[in-house]
Amino acid sequence: MPYCTLDDIKGQLDEREIIQLTDDADTGAVDLDNVNRAISDADAEINGYLGARYAVPLDPVPAVVGKYAVDIAVYHLESRRRGASDSRKERYDMAIRFLTKVGEGKLTLGVNDPEDTPRDNEAPQMASSNPERLFSRDSMKGF
Template identity: 35%
Template sequence: MAYCTKADLIDRYGERLLIELTDRGAIATGAIDDDVVDRAIAEADALIDGYCAGRYVLPFATVPVQIGPLSRQIAIYTLHVYEPNEKITADYKEAIRQLQQIASGTLKLNAEGVASSTTDAGGARVTDRERPMTEQSLKGWI
């Protein structure tokens, strides 16, 4: 399941920008190339999944509201062949920063199936064996 759609990108960035970024053929068609958009969205979603996989069970049962904007910001940045404008670059860097916070656990998603961040290998161990030094065994020393 994609975290954003072509319609989401059009709503946020406008059809004209998407035409400029995706109409890459030898002869311009003046239309959005769906394959280019789908590939950018898939790359953005794979990046998001990579950051979220350590903390959350994927795929999400319901997509958290924070994920859609991150997907749009990364996808539009990915669509740029040349250097994007400052706003798109800043949004991309902010999206990556938020993904790093999700991965580290400082930013929590409202998602079902949160994966356990600990394993049974750590923590305190308690043994119930007898103590070798007791009042009786140390008689004469105390």
């Protein structure tokens, strides 16, 4: 199951733009092969970052992953045709930073999190018992 669809991409780009980015044969229509390749590439990138901590592909797809999948797929569509704009590159970079932090365990997806996910905001825990004391004032006499 892909993390985003053509309809999701249409939420960021109008159909005319999608045609410009995908229609290599000048048919005047969206080339679904190029769209699906960009979506597949985005999925592979996401799985690469998250696969060390989560079972991939993710099912169900967390909303944040779907959002970033669209950003990555659109970045790939723009890059293949005319080069990505600065704002598109910034969105792509933000997605990769987020995925990197999730992969490192610094952030979570909020669903199906691994049990061993470290939490930076948790206070350190104190031990409830101490080991037996080895030295005291009395045992150090004579040194």
